[in-house]
Amino acid sequence: xxxxxxxxxDGSFTLHIPEWNEQxxxxxxxIAEAVHVFIKEGLYHWLSENTISKISILEIGFGTGLNALxxxxxxxxxxxxxDYTGVEAYPLxxxxxxxxxxxxxxxxxxxxxxxxxxxxxxxKATISNNFQLLKQQRFFSDISAENNFDLIYFDxxxxxxxxxxxxxxxxxxxxxxxxxxxxxVTYAANGSARRAMQAVGFTVERLPGPPGKREMxxxxx
Ligand SMILES: C[S@@+](CC[C@H](N)C(=O)[O-])C[C@H]1O[C@@H](n2cnc3c(N)ncnc32)[C@H](O)[C@@H]1O
Numbered sequence: 119x120x121x122x123x124x125x126x127x128d129g130s131f132t133l134h135i136p137e138w139n140e141q142x143x144x145x146x147x148x149i150a151e152a153v154h155v156f157i158k159e160g161l162y163h164w165l166s167e168n169t170i171s172k173i174s175i176l177e178i179g180f181g182t183g184l185n186a187l188x189x190x191x192x193x194x195x196x197x198x199x200x201d202y203t204g205v206e207a208y209p210l211x212x213x214x215x216x217x218x219x220x221x222x223x224x225x226x227x228x229x230x231x232x233x234x235x236x237x238x239x240x241x242k243a244t245i246s247n248n249f250q251l252l253k254q255q256r257f258f259s260d261i262s263a264e265n266n267f268d269l270i271y272f273d274x275x276x277x278x279x280x281x282x283x284x285x286x287x288x289x290x291x292x293x294x295x296x297x298x299x300x301x302x303v304t305y306a307a308n309g310s311a312r313r314a315m316q317a318v319g320f321t322v323e324r325l326p327g328p329p330g331k332r333e334m335x336x337x338x339x
Pocket of ligand 1: 141142143177178179180181182183184185205206207208209256257258259273274275276280
């Protein structure tokens with residue numbers, strides 16, 4: 119499917135899929151959305167509830183690598199030890215990820231961003247002493263991890279274009295992949311996603327959303 123570059127309201131780029139009229143991130147700010155949903159309400163929240171500073175994260179949709187880069191920067195800043203798994207069925211090509219302006223916007227060298235993208239699929243890569251990355255090329259429905267993750271960044275395309283990813287079947291896989299007390303955060307707030315999460319066992323909170331969105335969801339196992 120064709121993907122084109124789009125500048126969002128905070129100046130950071132995202133990818134646009136014309137065929138679906140869908141973006142990889144919010145048009146109101148790709149970085150602003152990722153920081154609010156995944157870093158603040160996900161990573162910071164989990165670390166505020168747990169005394170250890172070692173955390174394993176599963177990202178649903180590695181995509182542009184923005185969430186991995188932001189998480190890496192937090193790991194470096196706070197000396198947190200992060201084991202990061204990114205699952206993705208349709209990886210970006212080099213000509214696509216090289217156009218993203220996240221390193222520039224986040225005032226960091228492009229070296230790490232390229233290291234994240236150049237890491238070999240299916241092999242654990244040591245990006246730094248604090249950050250390990252495993253990229254797995256597969257469909258979300260094929261995730262078989264059990265009791266393995268503290269935190270899931272659920273960053274699939276929206277329910278309008280991929281309703282099959284916002285179902286009890288997928289959330290049951292997510293629930294199984296989390297350790298007890300693990301959490302899942304997503305930018306979405308629609309009622310059917312919330313009900314599907316509750317049906318498989320999550321305790322779900324509705325939280326204030328990122329710019330341009332009233333609410334988002336966090337589920338706890
Ligand atoms: C909303 S984008 C977000 C990507 C990423 N988190 C980012 O910040 O760029 C959703 C991602 O899920 C991937 N994807 C869509 N359907 C999938 C499926 N069934 N299994 C695995 N990956 C899928 C897409 O290719 C895309 O990279």
